[in-house]
Amino acid sequence: MTEPELLGDLHFWIGCGAIIAGFAAFAARKGAGVHRKAGTLFVICMGLLALSGLWLSLAREILFTVFLSAISFHALITAWAAARSRARLSRWISRMAPLASGLIVVGAVAGGMMASASPDGVLNDLPPAAFYLLAFVSALLCGLDIHYARRSAPARRVRLTRHLWRMGFSFFLATGIFFFGNNHVLPEVLRTPVFLALPVLAVVVWTLFHAVRTRFGRAVAD
Numbered sequence: 001m002t003e004p005e006l007l008g009d010l011h012f013w014i015g016c017g018a019i020i021a022g023f024a025a026f027a028a029r030k031g032a033g034v035h036r037k038a039g040t041l042f043v044i045c046m047g048l049l050a051l052s053g054l055w056l057s058l059a060r061e062i063l064f065t066v067f068l069s070a071i072s073f074h075a076l077i078t079a080w081a082a083a084r085s086r087a088r089l090s091r092w093i094s095r096m097a098p099l100a101s102g103l104i105v106v107g108a109v110a111g112g113m114m115a116s117a118s119p120d121g122v123l124n125d126l127p128p129a130a131f132y133l134l135a136f137v138s139a140l141l142c143g144l145d146i147h148y149a150r151r152s153a154p155a156r157r158v159r160l161t162r163h164l165w166r167m168g169f170s171f172f173l174a175t176g177i178f179f180f181g182n183n184h185v186l187p188e189v190l191r192t193p194v195f196l197a198l199p200v201l202a203v204v205v206w207t208l209f210h211a212v213r214t215r216f217g218r219a220v221a222d
Helices: 007-027 033-060 063-083 088-117 128-149 156-181 193-216
Strands: none
Touching: 007 033, 007 156, 007 193, 033 063, 033 156, 063 088, 063 128, 063 156, 088 128, 128 156, 156 193
């Protein structure tokens, strides 16, 4: 698979757009116009980011980021479907989600086995444990996908909680990769462990706060 010219640069700038839109959506009041517009932009950018990342990973033969891109896209698209459960496409995505996450589990386990069988015990300069970690995360997603798919009509707070934490998880992957993998584009004075960790931790805290409040708070009616 060939790598189109400028795809790497486009992938980077799409990632910047996803991060800006993600923080705007988090900061805005939930359900407000700004939140909806920023959220829509985030979904578009994150979807393009995951797909371009998948293309680059295949072109560069980096199996680990193939699965990472797949997990990110899976979390994103199932989060979108949970927020729009009445649409026929959304219901189809929710029904097919366990199969998709299950395939990622199988692929990640296969990647770990390939790393174990290699002469130096690594694949893409990573040990088998890295691939098995992705398999474990995918297995958790798969279990939750199965549980959700078995619900004939999930309550609103259940759908919104799924929407929130999966959007947050996809955003967490994007910020983690940007601030710890591509921080060379930042001024050197900003490349400190504290500064780089703060945006990632902010995503984790915001996601947990909003997901817990939505799932157990009184503001969301079923």
